[in-house]
Amino acid sequence: MMFLALIGRSFARHRAFLVALAALLSAFQILDIVVAYNLQQNAIYSQFATMVPAFIQEAMGGALVGTFMGAVAVGFVHPLVMLSLSCAAIYLASEPAGEVEDGLVDLVVARPVRRYLIVTRSAFVCATSTLAVVTAMFVTSRVTVHWLTPDQANVVAASRLGWVALNLLAIVWSLGAGALLLASHARERARAAGTVALVAVFLYLLQFGAAAWAPLRPFARVSPFHYYEPMRTLMGTVTPIRHLLGLLTATVALMGGAYMLYERRDL
Amino acid sequence: MTLPDAIRTESLTKYYGPVVAVESLDLTVAPGEVYGFLGPNGAGKTTTIRILLDLVRATSGRARVDGLDCRAASVEVRRRIGYLPAEMPLYREMTGAAYLKFLSALQSRRVDESYRRKLFARFDVSDIDLRRRLDHLSHGMKRKFGIIQALMGRLPLLILDEPTSGLDPLMIEAFAETVHELKTAGGTTVFLSSHVLSEVERLCDRVGIIRRGRLVRQTSIADLRRDTPRRLRVFFDGAAPAPPSSLAVAVRRSDNRHWELEWPGPLGGVLDALQGLPVSDIEIEPFRLEDYVLRIYSDESRAAT
Numbered sequence: 001m002m003f004l005a006l007i008g009r010s011f012a013r014h015r016a017f018l019v020a021l022a023a024l025l026s027a028f029q030i031l032d033i034v035v036a037y038n039l040q041q042n043a044i045y046s047q048f049a050t051m052v053p054a055f056i057q058e059a060m061g062g063a064l065v066g067t068f069m070g071a072v073a074v075g076f077v078h079p080l081v082m083l084s085l086s087c088a089a090i091y092l093a094s095e096p097a098g099e100v101e102d103g104l105v106d107l108v109v110a111r112p113v114r115r116y117l118i119v120t121r122s123a124f125v126c127a128t129s130t131l132a133v134v135t136a137m138f139v140t141s142r143v144t145v146h147w148l149t150p151d152q153a154n155v156v157a158a159s160r161l162g163w164v165a166l167n168l169l170a171i172v173w174s175l176g177a178g179a180l181l182l183a184s185h186a187r188e189r190a191r192a193a194g195t196v197a198l199v200a201v202f203l204y205l206l207q208f209g210a211a212a213w214a215p216l217r218p219f220a221r222v223s224p225f226h227y228y229e230p231m232r233t234l235m236g237t238v239t240p241i242r243h244l245l246g247l248l249t250a251t252v253a254l255m256g257g258a259y260m261l262y263e264r265r266d267l
Numbered sequence: 268m269t270l271p272d273a274i275r276t277e278s279l280t281k282y283y284g285p286v287v288a289v290e291s292l293d294l295t296v297a298p299g300e301v302y303g304f305l306g307p308n309g310a311g312k313t314t315t316i317r318i319l320l321d322l323v324r325a326t327s328g329r330a331r332v333d334g335l336d337c338r339a340a341s342v343e344v345r346r347r348i349g350y351l352p353a354e355m356p357l358y359r360e361m362t363g364a365a366y367l368k369f370l371s372a373l374q375s376r377r378v379d380e381s382y383r384r385k386l387f388a389r390f391d392v393s394d395i396d397l398r399r400r401l402d403h404l405s406h407g408m409k410r411k412f413g414i415i416q417a418l419m420g421r422l423p424l425l426i427l428d429e430p431t432s433g434l435d436p437l438m439i440e441a442f443a444e445t446v447h448e449l450k451t452a453g454g455t456t457v458f459l460s461s462h463v464l465s466e467v468e469r470l471c472d473r474v475g476i477i478r479r480g481r482l483v484r485q486t487s488i489a490d491l492r493r494d495t496p497r498r499l500r501v502f503f504d505g506a507a508p509a510p511p512s513s514l515a516v517a518v519r520r521s522d523n524r525h526w527e528l529e530w531p532g533p534l535g536g537v538l539d540a541l542q543g544l545p546v547s548d549i550e551i552e553p554f555r556l557e558d559y560v561l562r563i564y565s566d567e568s569r570a571a572t
Contacts, residue, residue: 005372009358103356107416110320111373112346266323 006121022133026140029075033144036071040150068153089176092126098189126176164230167240170247171224177254184262271334273298273456279328288314290480301457303471311480312460351417353428359402406433468556496529498552504545513540
């Protein structure tokens, strides 16, 4: 009952933001597929390999990006999408710091609410909200592809796109868990969320840079984006179970830290 | 079997880095008592309250509520406490009704709807007020919702930090009436922090005065009334005579028309000494907690410097 009340309140507070994000990223899927459809119809994909530098193709997932099938996946690979989802997860997970900042914690934790429930609530809201947004993206993508696949184009199998979506979610959750860890110690939401968001952008750029510059590659292992191979996953050459396990392990470890910090802190 | 103290702190100390918030605080609040917790801004009142609620952790020492350790049995302790913070946090986008419903869901005890209705009536909260968003309400109305959320659980310990701040005189009266009712009914301890000393004097059985994190006095209002010297002005028909020896030490000022005295204890001694003198009038200043507290604050300030 208590937990449901906490979750309900958190969802209610973030409802408008989540609906807007889901609408925006779903619209992006439609736009992406409409563009891909037109490129396919105009036979532009054949020129793609010569237009786009190899390292950018590599960063975007390889040669498949220059096909209709790859272009469909851009809705799950584009930096704007990845960073929007990451920032959403970071924002949602930073709620404990916001409650300390606003003094709302005095109202909630002064009641017989166990502290771990606050962390669990934020983890749950972050995980399910981003899951809902990615599900909306996935469904929109599938429905749009169903309507707009050119005759001669290969279609992405739903299961392969599902793996890509899951892999993306795992990255987003790991960043959310990082934000939860910091928010379990911080007194200001903007500071906690802002710090982790900047770190996320840095880690994305690190992975992007590593595709172009070999000396960066060993460092790119610390980036969650390193464990995302959407194009290979789509082609079926990789099933990202190891990536998922690694990212989820990091998520669980960061959440464990968050529980410990929140349990010990002054609110 | 005797009941444990409703609140008991032993050598309670809290540092924020080098800053002392509370130091070696020993206070006791008996069950069923209305206790006034006084002190200037930054004295450590809110920190003490937040330690009782396990919102902050003491650096050393212990705090207990109903014999339960506020840290080790934190949830059990909070199950017994209705709390009104000084700075009323609000979910601004919520209506008053939704706010109270949400907070009821966080109580372990079911909220008695008829009692809540009674509180709405007492604090003049209408159905329209309940349907309005909290950020559209006046400061006083928000405060009323704060008081109602603290009281609605009918919990055995109420911790109220500046409860009447921003309330109009009618609502202050309604609050006082509620505290009187709780006191008469028994079973509820009220721990009240306030700067409105007339309110504390009127409502509280005992007071504790904290300054710079230390408890400087803890006493009952009845003892204060008895022990605090009373101020009297005695006016005479014609020239004031020389004070008799029994009153001489009590005279603080005098001129050719009157004396000003400070007299500890019952006033019978003064009246006896005035027998036979040409007294035209006697003014007796009522006891005021405010005077006493201000004197303590200034004494402590002098001692600190």
